[in-house]
Amino acid sequence: MDKTEQAKKRAAFQAVDEVLSDRQVVGIGSGSTVVYAVERIAERVRSEDLKITCVPTSFQARELIINAGLQLSDISQHSNLDVAFDGADEVDSKLNAIKGGGGCHLQEKIVAHNAKLFIIVADFRKKSKFLCEQWKRGIPVEVLPLAYVPVMKHLKKLNGKPTLRKGVRKAGPVVTDNGNFVVDVDFGILEPDKLQTIDIAMHMIPGVIETGLFVGMADRAYFGMEDGSVVVI
Numbered sequence: 001m002d003k004t005e006q007a008k009k010r011a012a013f014q015a016v017d018e019v020l021s022d023r024q025v026v027g028i029g030s031g032s033t034v035v036y037a038v039e040r041i042a043e044r045v046r047s048e049d050l051k052i053t054c055v056p057t058s059f060q061a062r063e064l065i066i067n068a069g070l071q072l073s074d075i076s077q078h079s080n081l082d083v084a085f086d087g088a089d090e091v092d093s094k095l096n097a098i099k100g101g102g103g104c105h106l107q108e109k110i111v112a113h114n115a116k117l118f119i120i121v122a123d124f125r126k127k128s129k130f131l132c133e134q135w136k137r138g139i140p141v142e143v144l145p146l147a148y149v150p151v152m153k154h155l156k157k158l159n160g161k162p163t164l165r166k167g168v169r170k171a172g173p174v175v176t177d178n179g180n181f182v183v184d185v186d187f188g189i190l191e192p193d194k195l196q197t198i199d200i201a202m203h204m205i206p207g208v209i210e211t212g213l214f215v216g217m218a219d220r221a222y223f224g225m226e227d228g229s230v231v232v233i
């Protein structure tokens, strides 16, 4: 396992060990770091006989839950979650985050918003002072397919540089689990006090379904560092 994978695993394991307790309803995020959180939840469920109910944020999360033998529910049956564990593309020093590198931020945001605790697990590459310092792909925005052209026009008026996300093997745009497109918008480096204004402005554009800016949502972030430590903010 390389250094980055080890860092992801350490962060996820420590977060689950410190936060998870019996009889919780737990949101399961998406991406590669959350895989380790699910691994640790499943280990603890088995060894401590915990009663944990899991709410997925994506097709991937649903499969992770099922394959780990955990109890699967959904947000309509369990809309009051105790905690949600999720990865992030970048986290600033005030715990604001960019999510949606994997295109799952709509369901991730719904689950995080309905959780008492929202815990981010990530490796050292995701820890920044300001958002978009290291993450150069822009803010992921989920967009209604028929509206992507006018939405991109209006994102440019906000001084953003929008790009329609294209598939790697698939010809044409990436389609989310919800049947929508993703537009990645580059606004340059974003200082914490600018985030809410820009997020509200994007939400005001008809056709924008959800942004990957998670402003003031995270309660804690666990970063696996290169030196083997875990930094918690």
Ligand SMILES: O=C(CO)[C@H](O)[C@H](O)COP(=O)(O)O
Residues within 6 Å of the ligand: 029, 030, 031, 032, 033, 034, 086, 087, 088, 089, 098, 099, 100, 101, 102, 103, 104, 105, 108
């Ligand atoms: O927001 C996400 C998916 O929509 C992921 O949590 C984010 O992309 C981080 O993924 P990884 O843990 O693989 O770095």
